[in-house]
Amino acid sequence: MTVDGNVTHYPRLMSVYGPLRHLWCMRFENYHQYLKNVAQSCGNFKNICRTLADRNQMRKCMEQSGRRCLQGDEFVHVLQTKILIYSLPCSLHQPVARYFGCSVKQEVVSVKSAVLGGVHYAVKDCFVLDVLDGDVPVFFVISHVLSFDGIWGLAGTLAFSSQYLTHYHAYSIKRDSDWLVLTPGTELSHQALDIYRIQMTALEDDVVALRHSLPC
Secondary structure (H helix, E strand, O other), X not given: OOOOHHHHHHHHHHHHHOOHHHOXXXXXXXXXXXXXXXXXXXXXXXOHHHHHHXXXXXXXXXXXOOOOOOOOOEEOOOOOEEEEHHXXXXXXXXXXXXXXXXXXXXXXEEEOEEEEOOEEEXXXXXXXXXXXXXXXXXXXXXXXXXXXXXXXXXXXXXEEEEEEEOOOOEEXXXXXXXXXXXXXXXXXXXXXXOEEEEEOOOOEEEEEEOOOOOOO
16 A cells, blocks of 8 residues: 655644634645636647636626625525524514514514525524634624514523633633524624544533634
8 A cells, every 4th residue: 555655744844724614625636627728628738828818807897896796695405494582592582572672472484594695694604703812712602593573683602711622713602592583694704614523531522613713
């Protein structure tokens, strides 16, 4: 069996940089495939660099000339279910009713995911809501994506950072028990994050790994 020489360096790099997914270049490699296809299809290699640059620029112009580009439209491509507010968890009845200005006996539309204002929101997504003291993030975890009379709301709970795990480049979090209903766009960063459960001690801890630096 032939072993790639780069593989032998992975343990050392992981000990220095943490999870290597922060350094991967798969998306760049994927885009190279598009450029390779353009080069093969045009069959003109007289000035291939300019050809690829021009074709790529024309493609971006076409993509951004669409009617929906850079617009704050609302898109829902999943099943929309009408539910009664009082069918939600008891402690969520009043926050939802106050947010929408209606009775707990009213029906609201519940979806698993939606694109609102150009941002994709989904149940179990985690967003940076605020940053305390410059480097301590406060997260908001979505439990319900709701709509009433054309108004959208995100119901969920806060998650506070308890410690920063250097090896994982992630924050250990503790979920708050109080419910909140926020307006889409309230979050500090539009990048949806995932919550992972890892075995730190005898108990499992929830952690959130940031894909980029903390937003200001």
